[in-house]
Amino acid sequence: MILSGTQVEYEAVMEAARLMLASIRTAPKARGLDTISSCVLTGNDKQKVADWLKEQKERPQFFERDGMCVEKAQALQGKDYAGPNCVFKLIDLGIALGSAVKTAGFLNVDNRIFYTAGTAAKQLGLLKGADIIIGIPLALAGKSPFFDR
Template identity: 40%
Template sequence: MTIKDTVRTVGDLMELAARTAPKGLGQDFIEIKVLTDEERIALGNDMLEISKERSNYGFERDGRNVLGSDAVVLIGLLPHKGAGLNCQACGFASCAEFNERSSHGEFDGPNCAIRLLDLGIALGSAAKIASDLNVDNRIMYRIGVPAKRLGISKANISHGIPLSATGKNIYFDRSKK
């Protein structure tokens, strides 16, 4: 087994941790996927394209990190209705009003605050597994943009966690340009 194979196994364990992470009202709207190498490379290359299109160096820097990674775990929030709590954290007076709205852009919305918390807990649970197993990682929202654009993700909003096992963490001390 190579180091890359071991890192992918850690990605599988991260997928398990995100799946079993606590979810509001016991309902699961979390999409989790360990990307294939082909998907990872397409994603990284699209991030470089987005950087050029938007003159946004962050996409280039993060895209290079994705291309230099051993694996990427994608975690997102699938389309959903309001949790039924009428808590107004989404900015609407009720879940019924929330359920009538939709917007589409870089990410889709609106999103229920309870469900977004579920996404955050899933991301944290997955990143903790990588950290506990000494695999370098960093949660990146920019990964979600090309994941949606390329059809890799069906989520309203997603983040990616690239994984690397080298002598130096590639996700820190990065150029700010």
């Protein structure tokens, strides 16, 4: 059997995304209370985020730029903002995000934290009940699509 590089790379990104969710779950939390939700977007849901970002002409130009980056990703790992928010929960989120991108980096999966992708996911209602959503697009490519944004 011959497996194409494209298929194996996609499967590797999905496995990295699963391990990133584990990193989020096991990241230290203030007072030991875990209030972080996480998910992985692929296919049409990921494309909806990319399209929404690229359509935001009244927002800063980097929304469109980030939409093009999300479009190049194989997956979008997700976490606009309601408030006020407890500082401990925000610190927990920062630690969990750092833990997730550390895992992706350790696995040599290109990634970048995009609040814009989270804004799109929030506007599209993709992660119900989340007050703050941050997106982490993931890709395996010869050159990271998130580097020369």
